[in-house]
Amino acid sequence: MDLLIPLDPQSEKPMYEQIYAYICGEIRSGGLAAGERLPSTRALAEHLKISRSTTQMAYDQLLAEGYVETRPYRGVYVAKIEGMVEAGPRIREEMETSEEESAVSCRIDFSPRGIDLKSFPYNTWRKLSRNTLVDDNREMFHSGNHQGEPGLREAIRGYLHSARGVECSADQIIVGAGSEYLLMLLSQILRADSAGTARRMQGAGKSADGLTPLDADIRIAMENPTYRQAYLVLRSLGHPVSPIEMDQSGMRPELLAASGARIAYVMPSHQFPTGAVMSVGRRRELLNWASEREGRYLIEDDYDSEFRYKGKPIPALQGMDRQGRVIYLGTFSKCIAPAIRVSYMVLPPELLRVYRAEAGFYASTVSRIDQNILYQFLAGGYFERHLNRMRAIYKAKHDMLLAAIRPLEERFVIHGENAGIHILLTERCGRTEEELIRQAAAAGVRVYGLSSYDIRATGEEKALATSLPGACGEEPTAERKPVRPATMVLGYASLDEGQIREGAELLTSCWCGCDLVRELSENRTNCA
């Protein structure tokens, strides 16, 4: 018996899950009846032209969940399922709809979150993984250094020094399972630091600057719009957040000063999502602001600085810091793969001291085995080669997208195009983001509005504010909601050249088509 399973190699869903889901669906719908024999894993693998381990994993899962059963020497058969039918699938579906981007049905998705994994050096990773799992590395399975393996931290230090101009010792680096975890840890460090500062000030008979251990709700200023995930994490940790508007040099210092924030979270080298680069003068102003008062820090999120296509590299803000006021955050999610979950944080000496005293007992959240694979990837020069290759690939996609959307230039200003893996299109004809997104969706293309990264108070946010302990409502020091022209964010990393071309053509015809232009010129006056 042959199963004609439709497989989509482009899907976010692993191949084995697609097979699992298909067979599971067939069993539930009655397409495969109890007692029916399934093809062997080998036969199915040959039939579908995939590896046998993939079919084996799908069958393992079906077996584990009781959909099929093995009969010794005879094969795999569809099981008789009674009570379990309801529970299994229900849970499964719920989980799938909770996956962020699964519900979208569109031909082309310009998601700014995608990355290109086709060119990942799987063979190298496999080889390094094998090297790590050799028998005499048994100790690798014991728990390791709390800050992360020393070799890995040294390799990260070397990379940050040469590629990003970051000045630190491996000692200041903490490796963690993703930036969200590191922000959780950092929040605890900042609170302990704040409590310590308050004690010292009280001890010295000075004004405690309003800081006591009990009202140490450390307010954090963020560029607006910004990386929403970091915003959600900081809010969820109980920090009040002040959205600060930017001008062309970056976060506006007078608004920062007025916000009452103690910490400013910035992305100086390539702001997300606007793509802006913070000027050297503005960097100095922010460093001065941080040095003015004890307990002030800048969090520098350098999430995708690896990819810059024009002009000279923009070094990290951290390298300009002489007062120990910058906390540097970096990640391997963008430049290697999101699934490996490795990020790192460089603490300035004062916070390193607080970390060791108050939070040094936390064991590292990254598997020691994975740290070792990554260490070999960095130390063996593979990372550098991989970055060079990805830079060339993204540059080619970027150039192709810019060429393909040239016809859109009459209606849009194109910007944010020198770095990263997305560009921005700002509408000149007065259409709203909702209209543009709707028109694109009708043409089968998914695009993202800049306003979805706006963190100024909205209904949703007020609800969040009151539901979180210690998170007071927002009192944005920025002007109330300046009207921003509609801007689309187009990520291209996960699309291939054909998809980029097709997507750009579809957008051109739906956003600049003749009917539309006529309609626009009839209804609007402010169209360029």
Add this chain to the structure above:
Amino acid sequence: MDLLIPLDPQSEKPMYEQIYAYICGEIRSGGLAAGERLPSTRALAEHLKISRSTTQMAYDQLLAEGYVETRPYRGVYVAKIEGMVEAGPRIREEMETSEEESAVSCRIDFSPRGIDLKSFPYNTWRKLSRNTLVDDNREMFHSGNHQGEPGLREAIRGYLHSARGVECSADQIIVGAGSEYLLMLLSQILRADSAGTARRMQGAGKSADGLTPLDADIRIAMENPTYRQAYLVLRSLGHPVSPIEMDQSGMRPELLAASGARIAYVMPSHQFPTGAVMSVGRRRELLNWASEREGRYLIEDDYDSEFRYKGKPIPALQGMDRQGRVIYLGTFSKCIAPAIRVSYMVLPPELLRVYRAEAGFYASTVSRIDQNILYQFLAGGYFERHLNRMRAIYKAKHDMLLAAIRPLEERFVIHGENAGIHILLTERCGRTEEELIRQAAAAGVRVYGLSSYDIRATGEEKALATSLPGACGEEPTAERKPVRPATMVLGYASLDEGQIREGAELLTSCWCGCDLVRELSENRTNCA
């Protein structure tokens, strides 16, 4: 040139790090001079009878840190090092001393934290790891489900159901990078839940029970003595902690009721470190306490329930819970390996709802690749086989230790011996824990005192209390410091049979030796 590198296969430090550290030390001390040629990785591997990838890793690290350099077609040479000599090693030493147990120099270490990794199925793990990294599983490198991969959660659910009597759907399970991370996440969920409860009560015109979003410092009761790491995490998250004394049935309910705690953290199946099992009656009392008021929960830490040698298995408290009041915590650190950093938490429905609404945006902290390896390990039946093997190995070690320390019975009561991977010895002759530890150390044996797990207020702790925002000083509702007889905690998991026998002999002669007994009977009256 041959390097005579002394390697210790029993060390916690990986082989490659030992090689690295030796060569690094030789270079710094001048034993290896600049320009000297090192043996090839192949020659060194043959010489030391280890795999070449291990020597390669050591050399990679030396290379990455600039201690050695490669000369094309000629080999690896000791580099000329100037400024770097100081920085490199200094940082390295600092990091090593921050490793918890590195400073100990003793023949036998009865650490309760050790586990046996000699019998780990490395081949299986390697094979599963290879299966996961095949080319058509590329999607595995994309980010995955926030709660953890559905297949893995389903496999965990199946295991918990059959082995532990836990009643849940895979939907209620959250996979995270270690129990400490899960406690961080849980703390946020509990705070959001508490804020929600306060809002609902205010809305209903009821007394808010003193809870407002701003004073939602959720007090947590813990058994005393307890697992120190969890205590440190909860304190560091700003929770006031009430240490609650136990009687032979478990945490004393009248002390819990008087503590003002909202949450009780318990280890009903095998309390750490006392080894006590909570009685069924006490379990019911605690469940009743939790059901009495909205917002009360029990955290059940079921950290090593896999290992029980006598009597019937003790099912999890969670299985008795009909009101959704138990949060179940489990880990693979003890039963697979600490380095893989995978734990899980089962949320009751009410908290699952809060999690989804307030913290569902957090991406999983465990690499999707690792989750898949683990999934295959569980679903393929390897985990069960591994557990059976480990249970037999630990039982053999346990029996051998009990037989070997029989001579100690005249001076000690031996208990906590039916489960887990450590036993307890309570002194009958009035010596203090410090004396016993000192005597053992003089004989080259490291043992641990029960009082090091005591969390009642100490000087250290008061300092911690004032340094943390929101963590008020302890006001233990337990009686002040009841004097507990000196008790030693002896872990045996990481020792082999020879070490167990030798350690027991050394302890017998140093704790029950003739001179000592004479001295004791002269100086003390309360000796049995």
